[in-house]
Amino acid sequence: MNKTDDTDLISRFNSGEVSAFEELVLKYQDKIYTLCRYMLRNIHDAEDAAQDVFFKAYRNLKDFKPEASFYTWLYRIGINTCHDYRRKSFSASSFLQSLSGGITSPSDQSLFDTTPERLHELKETRKSIEFALAQMPEKLRAVIVLREIEELTYEEIAEVLNSSIGTVKSRISRAREMLREILIKKI
């Protein structure tokens, strides 16, 4: 993730060029949407949450400190937004959807260009991951999604969560132990 490009886009945005913000959305939309999908499980909540992340970023971008990385700042908004969504919208519909294992939808863009066998395999894999993540405490879910799915380093994750590298390291380790317990029986 290129910090110079982001800094440039942010200063263009802050000097009134709104289209610079659209470039930031395009650059990070897949990552943020992915984060929300794995954190929330419910597809509709995930899309709403991902949109909210960018609304919040838009409103607060003028307060963003250029010495930090834009993407770790954005991920922090993402984690906090997902936290709020889980608290307020554990609605009947999302509960029912999670019971039926609603991880993939027919409109999933990422599933378009693939064979039926691969598609089935991918759906099953994602279902297992979703099933396991849903059973984990939120703090462990956040670190493992940031590490395994978003592929951030320990240092970047510490920056996102505003915690120490030591804490991140031990949480990831605990998350993996737990995932192993849940998933190895299924593989």
Add this chain to the structure above:
Amino acid sequence: MKCRSARKMMSALIDGELRPAEKESLTRHIQDCGDCRKLHHEMLAVHDLFTAAGQHKAPQGFSKKVMAELRTERKSYSETFA
């Protein structure tokens, strides 16, 4: 190296977050110890599962929706405070 410390470091090995000396002694322990080797394999299997699951793509028209919403917001803001 004892199994207890090997267990603690195993996750960081998968993430490439160990110092070279730590990596070397842990790798050697894994080669020599059946229990830790099994644990390492299982952790790698979980890691591979995540790699296979991969990233999603944002729904089509996502950025357009976001920008349209922001434009409405700015418009109603300037109408209210102009």
